Amino acid sequence: MNKAFVKETDHDDADDLPEIQTLPAGVKNYITADGYRALNDELMHLMNTERPEVVSVVSWAASNGDRSENGDYIYGKKRLREIDRRIRFLTRRLAEAEVVDPAQQPNRDQVFFGATVTYCPADGEDTTVTIVGVDEAEPLAGRISWISPVARALLRAHVGDTVSLRTPAGIQELDILDVEYPDP
Structure with missing residues (x-):
């Protein structure tokens, strides 16, 4: 069938989307071993389990004939593009990653990558955060990226x-109460 009558293109629309977690130019991708x-x-x-399962479903759906209204085929192809995009992203990130072991930090009283820091703003409660890589940051769980504004203020x-x-509300003073690293 002519491509003028179906909604398929020669390029992958998922590749046109911006990367979700980009690093600033010239910044290394530090990451913990975990x-x-x-x-x-x-x-x-993704490579060994999920992608083969989706390929199997797409192959089965394609063998059923008309693909234009075949939900399994359409959804499967879309999911396959998402999986392939994530595989490319992870492959690049792992190739660029520089693993840092915070347990080997000799200056254990100073804040560096991998430190767990307890600090207190002048007008608030104690807060504990762990400074980790961009790809492993979970701010709601207390794991902040080393390039975040809070981590940059705490480092060193x-x-x-x-x-x-x-901050948008102005300058905030943070008192460093404790710095911890994992045991070697």
């Missing part, structure tokens, strides 16, 4: 220091 392992596990699951500070954090 974060690297989690991304690698996701990549292996010592226990007892007061650092300034620029």
Whole structure:
């Protein structure tokens, strides 16, 4: 059938979407060993389990004949594009990743990548965050990216220091109460 009558294109629309988590130019992709392992596990699951299952469904749906109104085929192709896009993203991120082991940090009283920091804003409650890589950040779980504004304010500070954090509401002072690293 002529492509003028079906909604298929020669290019992958999913590739036109911007990357979800981009790194600033010239910035290394630091990641903890646990974060690297989690991304690698996701990549292996997509390649070895999920993608073959979807390919099987798409093949079965394609063998049924008319593809223009075949929901299994249309959804399967869309899901296959999503999986392939995520595989490409993970492959690139893992290739660029620089694994850092925070347990090997010699200056354990200073804030560096991988540190768990407890701080107190002048007008609030104590907050504990762990500084991790961009791909493993979960702010609601207390895991913040090392390039986030809070992490940038905390980096290189010592226990007892007061650092300034620029927020939309103005400058906020943060008192560093504790710095911890995983045991080696």
